[in-house]
Structure formats: C-alpha cells, structure tokens
C-alpha cells in the first residue's frame with residue numbers, strides 16, 4: 001500500500017517490511033521502470049489484522065471466529081457487509097450484481113539474492129489476465145505472487161513458473177509459506193441499501209487495475225463508522241472514493257481490450273516507453289490512462 005494509505009491506519013498496526021519508490025515491469029518486449037512520487041510500503045498483513053482485532057476488542061467489540069453470520073436485521077438495526085470477495089451477504093442485500101474472480105497465489109520465499117525493489121511480471125506464461133509480482137519483504141525474504149483467471153489455466157502451475165523465473169534471475173530459494181485468495185472482478189457496487197452498508201471486497205471497493213483493496217478500505221472505514229454512529233449518508237460520504245475506483249474499473253476495461261496487462265505493457269515498451277513517473281501510487285490508473293492516450297494516439 002502507499003505511505004498515505006498506511007498513515008490512515010493505527011500506527012501500531014503497520015509493521016513495514018520494505019519501502020520503495022520504483023518498480024520494474026518485465027514485459028515480452030523489454031523492461032519499463034515505474035517511478036513514484038510517494039513511497040509504497042510492504043506491510044505485515046497478519047500483524048495488521050491482529051492489531052486491528054485487538055483495538056476493536058479493547059473498544060468493546062465482541063469478536064467471534066469459526067462461525068458464519070446469517071444476518072436477519074430487526075427494526076433499527078444495521079448490518080455491515082464486510083465479508084470479502086464472495087459477497088453472499090452483499091449480493092443477497094441487492095448491493096452487488098454478478099462478479100467473476102481472479103485467483104491469487106502467493107509464496108513467501110527466502111533467498112540469498114533477489115531484486116532490491118518490486119518487479120511486476122507482465123508475461124503471458126505467468127498470467128494471461130493479470131500479472132505476477134516479486135516484492136522484497138526484508139530479511140532476505142520476498143513475496144512472490146500472481147493472480148489470473150482460473151479459466152485460462154492452472155494458477156498453481158503458473159506459480160511454479162514464477163518460482164522458476166525467480167530461480168533463473170536470482171538463484172535458488174526456499175519456500176517459507178504459501179497462501180492465496182480471490183480478487184473480485186466487478187464494477188464498484190452500490191455501497192448502501194437500508195439497513196445494509198458495505199465495505200471492502202464485498203462491495204467491490206477494489207482498485208481493479210492493481211487488485212488492491214486496502215486503499216479504499218482505509219478511507220471508507222472511518223466514514224462508515226460515522227454513518228453508523230451519526231446516521232450520516234454513507235453513499236454521499238464515500239462518493240469520491242467510489243469515483244476513483246470507477247475510473248480504475250474503466251481503465252481495466254481498456255487494458256482488457258488491448259489484450260490484457262502483458263500485451264498493453266508490451267505495446268508501451270515497443271512504443272519506446274522505458275520509464276514512467278507517477279505522482280501518487282494509489283492513482284497509478286490515472287497516470288496509465290494519460291500515458292496510453294498520449295502514446296497510442298494514431299499518428
């Protein structure tokens with residue numbers, strides 16, 4: 001996440017593992033450097049969740065695990081749909097329509113060598129519909145991951161391909177941990193319909209271009225809390241966030257029309273683009289849109 005997103009979270013919940021202002025994109029037509037005006041941080045996600053749970057518990061929230069909620073709100077009650085990608089509650093409440101998913105697979109690996117800043121892997125053999133990544137996570141550890149549409153081939157096989165790519169570029173490594181999850185592919189949903197309020201993946205508050213959800217969640221959560229406490233209009237409060245997400249969704253459609261991430265990145269590399277500067281990490285889609293319209297305009 002960006003430093004500005006991290007700054008919205010409780011300080012004690014953010015354990016930064018690495019920080020960077022540049023990324024290298026590997027494309028079939030060569031490399032592109034991305035440079036950012038603000039730093040992005042790799043954080044310890046488990047630590048974040050644990051500290052947030054502690055903060056909530058210390059404020060009197062009862063936390064129940066190992067069970068599913070089937071909300072049946074009574075008069076005067078409200079339900080917050082924060083159930084993540086599958087969105088059964090949000091869909092049942094009519095907040096969201098149809099969605100598809102990318103499957104994400106990640107490894108934490110340990111290696112004597114590796115990149116000193118994140119590498120985005122835009123190669124079709126690693127991901128046809130999205131991209132892969134290699135991100136330094138401190139102490140000789142790296143996060144290796146990719147997401148793809150499971151209908152276009154085995155994600156597990158591609159994850160193995162990504163590990164092989166790492167080995168060929170930086171050498172042998174050992175796997176410390178593996179995990180994964182779903183990334184919803186959908187336009188941002190309606191965030192509120194009495195008595196339901198939605199946040200996060202459940203209502204597709206996801207930057208579709210990068211699959212990132214924490215940008216919007218960190219901003220929407222305090223507004224949601226205000227709506228619940230004071231009855232303020234949640235949809236109106238989060239409208240600017242939803243507009244930003246919507247622009248990212250539109251750009252994702254453009255990227256898809258150009259043949260996907262690897263194909264779009266190759267087009268830019270072939271057009272001679274070797275370095276791209278962005279102001280804000282969170283608004284990368286706006287910078288990409290400008291670059292596309294500038295570089296792909298018919299001459």
Ligand SMILES: Cc1cc2nc3c(=O)[nH]c(=O)nc-3n(C[C@H](O)[C@H](O)[C@H](O)COP(=O)(O)OP(=O)(O)OC[C@H]3O[C@@H](n4cnc5c(N)ncnc54)[C@H](O)[C@@H]3O)c2cc1C
Pocket residue numbers: 001067068069070082083084085089104105106145147180181182183199200201202206211212213214215217
């Ligand atoms: C591989 C991968 C890499 C990612 N990398 C990034 C990244 O670098 N930066 C970024 O910003 N985002 C990233 N994301 C996206 C980010 O993780 C999500 O956007 C974010 O976790 C969504 O948070 P959430 O609270 O909406 O849902 P979740 O984190 O999914 O939490 C929802 C919780 O609700 C529980 N639940 C579901 N239904 C019920 C029910 N009926 N009753 C009770 N509990 C229920 C689930 O078990 C889960 O614990 C990544 C996602 C994936 C899959």
